[in-house]
Each structure stands twice: as structure tokens, then as C-alpha cells.
Amino acid sequence: xxxxxxxxxxxxxxxxxxxxxxxxxxxxxxxxxxxxxxxxxxxxxxxxxxxxxxxxxxxxxxxxxxxxxxxxxxxxxxxxxxxxxxxxxxxxxxxxxxxxxxxxxxxxxxxxxxxxxxxxxx
Amino acid sequence: xxxxxxxxxxxxxxxxxxxxxxxxxxxxxxxxxxxxxxxxxxxxxxxxxxxxxxxxxxxxxxxxxxxxxxxxxxxxxxxxxxxxxxxxxxxxxxxxxxxxxxxxxxxx
Numbered sequence: 001x002x003x004x005x006x007x008x009x010x011x012x013x014x015x016x017x018x019x020x021x022x023x024x025x026x027x028x029x030x031x032x033x034x035x036x037x038x039x040x041x042x043x044x045x046x047x048x049x050x051x052x053x054x055x056x057x058x059x060x061x062x063x064x065x066x067x068x069x070x071x072x073x074x075x076x077x078x079x080x081x082x083x084x085x086x087x088x089x090x091x092x093x094x095x096x097x098x099x100x101x102x103x104x105x106x107x108x109x110x111x112x113x114x115x116x117x118x119x120x121x122x
Numbered sequence: 123x124x125x126x127x128x129x130x131x132x133x134x135x136x137x138x139x140x141x142x143x144x145x146x147x148x149x150x151x152x153x154x155x156x157x158x159x160x161x162x163x164x165x166x167x168x169x170x171x172x173x174x175x176x177x178x179x180x181x182x183x184x185x186x187x188x189x190x191x192x193x194x195x196x197x198x199x200x201x202x203x204x205x206x207x208x209x210x211x212x213x214x215x216x217x218x219x220x221x222x223x224x225x226x227x228x229x230x
Contacts, residue, residue, distance in 0.1 A: 035219070037167075045159075045167060045210050047219040059217040095166055099214075108157035108214055110178065112166040 002026040002111050004096050009116030016086050016120070022079040022096030022113060030054075030074035033099040035109055036081050038092035038118075048094070049081065053101065064090075086120045093117050124149055124213050128222035134230040141198040143225045145211035150192060152215030158187055158196045161224075162207045170209075171196060203229075 008020040022034070036048040049070040050059045058070055069082040079096050094116055097109035125148040135141055145156070154174040159167040169178040171187035174194055184199040198205055206229050211222040 044224045045161075045212070045221045047212075047221060050217065050219065059219075061218050105153075106155075106214055108155075108169055108172040108178075108212070109159075109167075110169050110172075112168070114166055 002098075004098065004111060004113035006094060006096055006113045006116035009094065009118045011119045011121065012086055013122050014087060014120055017082070017084045018086065018118060020081040020083065020094055020096075020116060020118070022081075024077045024079065024098070027098070027111075029072075029077040031101075033057075033101055033106060034070075034072060034079045035097045035099055036070060036079075037095045037097055037109070037112075038090075039095070039115075040089070040092045043092075046092075050099070051079070083118070086118075088120050091118060091120050123218055124151065124216075124220055126211050126213060126220055126222035128209075128211060128225045130225060131223075132226045132228060134228050135201055136230045137201050137203055139201050141196075141201055141205070141227055143196040143198075143209055143227070145194040145196070145222050147192040147194070147213065151194075151213045154189055155213055155215035156187075156189065156194050157212045157214060158185075159210045159212065160205075160207050161210065167210065198227075201227075 003025045005023045051070045067085045071080045096113045098111040100107040127146045129144045156174045158171040161167040174189040175187040208224045
């Protein structure tokens with residue numbers, strides 16, 4: 001079964017750090033790009049960051065650029081999001097999502113994890 | 123950055139009726155790289171439509187997508203009780219991979 005499982009969420013004070021993980025199973029992780037997407041309480045979806053299959057291409061939303069770092073370990077079938085200098089507005093459910101790439105062209109997010117909750121509060 | 127504007131914000135319909143959801147892009151979306159997702163309360167989003175009009179695996183044929191220039195439409199031909207949810211459009215043609223603000227489809 002194709003599956004993504006996020007972990008690492010929790011309560012952190014403003015200015016603090018947190019590292020999210022996403023464990024992939026049931027597919028060839030190294031063949032896919034991956035995304036992080038977040039959803040603040042009662043709000044819509046916000047794309048956060050993307051990483052290509054070999055980590056050659058990395059992109060960030062302006063709202064997190066310079067504070068968040070996406071990475072992956074294909075040997076461990078894992079995706080990560082290092083979040084530093086956290087702010088109250090980073091409070092959200094964070095989802096990892098799979099992105100197929102066909103012929104060098106990115107596709108939509110076709111598999112999603114259930115999400116992990118990050119709360120930034122003093 | 124491509125801004126996606128969805129309308130209406132909320133759509134109230136009854137089971138069996140036809141639903142038409144709109145997503146307007148602020149500029150051309152590269153190669154029709156526009157997707158639609160469905161999200162139910164407490165659940166992760168689910169991919170419905172990609173490439174503006176192709177159904178994802180396992181999606182019933184009552185869901186269809188279309189495009190006209192920078193206007194994209196998701197149509198649900200006959201609403202089933204399980205279709206009442208929030209729907210998001212998203213462009214994946216280039217970073218930042220923006221989402222629309224969502225349309226809530228509620229039971230009338």
C-alpha cells in the first residue's frame with residue numbers, strides 16, 4: 001500500500017525550531033519529487049516547499065524562505081522539513097505529498113499523508 | 123506568482139443536483155497544469171482532477187474538469203451525499219505552486 005506518514009509535530013515557542021519527518025512506503029520514493037503543504041486552523045491549503053527526486057531542485061514559499069529547509073534521504077525513504085525561527089502564523093497541520101514526474105514534467109500531488117500538527121505558542 | 127480565485131466561496135445544493143465550481147487564474151497556467159482536490163473535515167486532501175480535465179485514479183465519472191483560457195471549472199454532474207466537502211484548485215506549472223482559497227460545497 002502506498003503510504004506517507006508524517007511525524008515530529010508538537011508545541012513550540014515562538015523563535016523555536018522543529019523538524020518534521022515523512023516516512024514513505026509502498027512505492028519507489030527516489031523516483032518522485034515531494035512537497036510539504038500546510039493548513040492553518042480553519043484556513044485553506046498553502047504550498048510550503050518542494051524537492052526534486054535527487055534534491056537538485058528545491059523551492060520555497062516566500063512565507064518560509066530563509067527559515068525552513070526541506071531535505072530528503074532516499075536511502076531511508078524519508079522527507080524532512082527543518083523549521084527554524086518559528087512564528088505563531090506557522091501554526092498549522094503540515095502534510096507531505098507525493099509528486100510524480102513524467103518525462104521531466106512535474107505532476108499534481110497524487111498521494112498525501114494524514115498530516116502532523118505544529119503549534120507555535122508561548 | 124499565479125493567483126487562483128475560486129468562486130463561489132460557498133455553494134448550497136441538494137443531492138442529485140449539478141455543481142459547478144470555478145477557478146480563475148491571474149495569468150496563463152503552463153500547459154494546463156491545474157489540479158482539483160477534495161477535502162473532507164479532518165482528512166487530507168484527495169486528488170480529483172489533473173491537467174485541467176483528466177480524472178485521477180478511482181475518481182467517479184460524475185466529476186469532470188474543463189478550461190477556457192484562464193478559467194477552469196470543476197463540474198459534479200449529480201451530487202452524492204459524500205461529495206459535500208471543500209474543493210481546492212491548484213496550479214503546478216511553476217513555483218510557487220499556488221492554491222485557490224477553496225469552495226465549500228454544503229448540503230442545502
